[in-house]
Amino acid sequence: MKKWTLSFLTLALVLVLAACGNNNAKNNAANNSQSSEGNAAQTEVETPAEPVKLVVGATVPHADILKFIAPKLKEEGVELEVVEFTDYVQPNVQVFEKQLDANYFQHQPYLDDQNKQNNFDLVSVVGVHVEPFGAYSKKYKSVDEIVDGAKVAIPNDATNGGRALLLLEKQGLIKLKDGAGISATKADIVENPKNLKIIESEAAMLPRQLEEVDFALINTNYAIEASLNPTKDALFIEDKDSPYTNILVARPDNKDSDAIQKLAKALTSEDVRTFINDTYAGALVPVF
Numbered sequence: 001m002k003k004w005t006l007s008f009l010t011l012a013l014v015l016v017l018a019a020c021g022n023n024n025a026k027n028n029a030a031n032n033s034q035s036s037e038g039n040a041a042q043t044e045v046e047t048p049a050e051p052v053k054l055v056v057g058a059t060v061p062h063a064d065i066l067k068f069i070a071p072k073l074k075e076e077g078v079e080l081e082v083v084e085f086t087d088y089v090q091p092n093v094q095v096f097e098k099q100l101d102a103n104y105f106q107h108q109p110y111l112d113d114q115n116k117q118n119n120f121d122l123v124s125v126v127g128v129h130v131e132p133f134g135a136y137s138k139k140y141k142s143v144d145e146i147v148d149g150a151k152v153a154i155p156n157d158a159t160n161g162g163r164a165l166l167l168l169e170k171q172g173l174i175k176l177k178d179g180a181g182i183s184a185t186k187a188d189i190v191e192n193p194k195n196l197k198i199i200e201s202e203a204a205m206l207p208r209q210l211e212e213v214d215f216a217l218i219n220t221n222y223a224i225e226a227s228l229n230p231t232k233d234a235l236f237i238e239d240k241d242s243p244y245t246n247i248l249v250a251r252p253d254n255k256d257s258d259a260i261q262k263l264a265k266a267l268t269s270e271d272v273r274t275f276i277n278d279t280y281a282g283a284l285v286p287v288f
Contacts (some may be wrong), residue, residue, distance in 0.1 A: 001058060006179075007240050010097075012037075013118055016079060020188065023058060031256065036274070049077060049207035051074065051077050051078060051079040052077060052078050052079065052258070052259040053078075053079045053080075053081060054073075054078055054079070054080050054081065054101045054102065054260070055081045055082065055083060055099075055100050055101050056081070056082055056083070056100060056101060056102045056103060056104060056213070056263070057083045057084075057085055057090070057091035057094060057095065057100045057102075057103040057104075057105070058082055058083070058085065058091070058103060058104045058105050058242060059084065059085055059086065059088075059091075059221045059222075059287075060084070060104050060221055060224060060225050061220075061221055061224055061279075061280065061284060062104045062201070062221065062246065063082050063084045063265075063286060064279075065104075065128075065267070065272060065275065065276065066080060066082045066104060066267075067082055068255065068271075068272070068275050069243065069266040069267065069269070069271070069272060070082070072265065072266055072269075072271070073262060073266055076262050076266075077214050077262075078259045078263065080263070083100065085096075085105070086204050087202075088106065088110070088157065088203060090112070091105055091106075092114050092120060092122060092249070093118075094120060095122055095250065095251060096118075096120045096121075096251070097248065098251075101250065101254060101259075102125070102248060102249060102250040102254075102259070102260060102263065103248075103249050104128070104246070104247070104248050104249070104267070105221070106242075106246065106249065106278065107159075107244035107245055107246055107247065108124060108247060109159040109163075109247065110157070110159045110160065111124065111247065112159075113157075113158045113159050113247060117158075121251070121252055122249050122250070122251060123249065123250060123251070123252055123255055124247040124249055125186045125247070125248040125250050125255050125260060125263075126247065126248050126249070126264040126267060126268055126288075127245040127246070127247050127283045127288070128245070128246055128247065128267050128268060128272075128286070128287065129245070129246050129248065129276055129285055129286050129287055129288050130242045130244060130245055130246070130284070130285045131219065131220035131221060131230075131242075131246060131283070131284055131285075132230060132237045132238040132239070132242050132283070132285070133163055133164070133167060133217065133218075133219060133220065133222060133236040133237065133238045133244070134217070134218065134220065134223065134230050134234030134235070134236065134237035134238070135152075135167070135171075135215050135216065135217045135218075135219075135234060135237070136207075136210060136215060136216055136223060136228055136233060136234060136235060137210070137214060137215035137216075137219055137235045138210050138211060139214050139215070140162055140214065140215060140235055141171065142235070143171055143173075143235065143236055146173070146194060146196075146214065146215070147194070147214070148194050148195055149194070149195050149196075149197060150194065150196055150197070150201060150214040150215070151197045151208050151212075151213040151214045152168070152196050152197070152198055152213060152214060152215055152216065152217070153182075153198075153199045153200075153201050153206055153212075153215075153216035153217070154168075154178050154199070154200055154201075154206075154217045155200070155201070155203040155206065155217070155219065156200035156201055156202055157203060157204070158183060158185075158238050159182055159183070160203055161184075161185065161200060162180070162181065162182045162183050162184040162185070163182060163185045163244065164217035165180070165186070165189070165236060166181075166182070166184060166190070166238070167217060168196075168217070171236055173192075173193075173194060173196060174189050174191060174192050174193075174196065175189070175190050175192075176188045176189060176190065177189075177190050186198055186200075193198070199213060203218075203219050203222060204222055205208065206218045206219075206222060206224070206227065207222055207223065207226030208226075215235055218254035219247075220283055220284065222284075224280075224283065229283065230282070230283040231281060231282040231283055245287050248260075248263065248264055248267055249286040253275050268288040272286070273286045273288070
């Protein structure tokens with residue numbers, strides 16, 4: 001009887017110990033699982049997000065400004081790729097077709113005309129700078145030297161052509177009919193006292209035509225590309241209060257995105273203001 005009792009007690013003790021062992025194993029497994037989940041969650045938080053890539057089209061000098069802010073944007077999680085163009089047509093086409101995320105090269109009147117002509121719906125995000133439009137010559141040092149019958153080349157696109165004619169009018173070289181404005185064409189000239197022969201040409205080609213004409217009205221970006229200094233080399237130039245602000249342009253579907261807004265903020269930062277003033281010495285004027 002004593003042996004049976006001892007055996008029973010021994011068996012009970014073994015069962016109790018086994019149960020405790022199972023509970024400890026379950027607790028350890030649960031703790032390990034929670035620890036793993038906690039580590040995984042911590043790892044997920046600590047892993048930096050993939051940078052958002054923005055592909056932006058630009059001409060010179062806009063491309064240089066974008067390259068200047070690229071390192072700062074990278075710190076904010078935006079990888080900026082700058083695609084340089086030498087014309088004014090493709091940057092808008094490619095934004096509309098979503099080959100580019102945005103562009104930076106044009107003013108609002110030009111964008112309005114392109115939207116109208118091509119059924120685009122591109123929108124301005126922010127204004128950055130003005131590029132005073134100027135006249136350049138290999139022959140003349142002042143407006144007073146312009147002779148009767150002089151050949152003058154102007155851009156052949158609607159808004160920049162009108163802008164050139166308005167600048168000629170401001171110099172007293174021609175007179176346009178009342179209300180012609182930015183959409184003025186040669187047909188709107190009502191007085192031409194010097195009988196200027198006005199030649200229309202693609203904007204990008206104008207610096208190369210300076211040897212063939214007496215003077216040409218050239219957009220600042222193309223003047224800079226041709227190593228012309230607008231503040232020193234221009235025969236005459238728009239006032240610094242020119243209304244033709246160069247803008248960052250995007251689409252309605254992405255203009256409010258975090259990446260585009262970070263780009264807009266960077267383009268209107270004090271660092272960019274300093275960069276523009278120091279680099280271009282009046283050829284570009286910040287508007288922000």
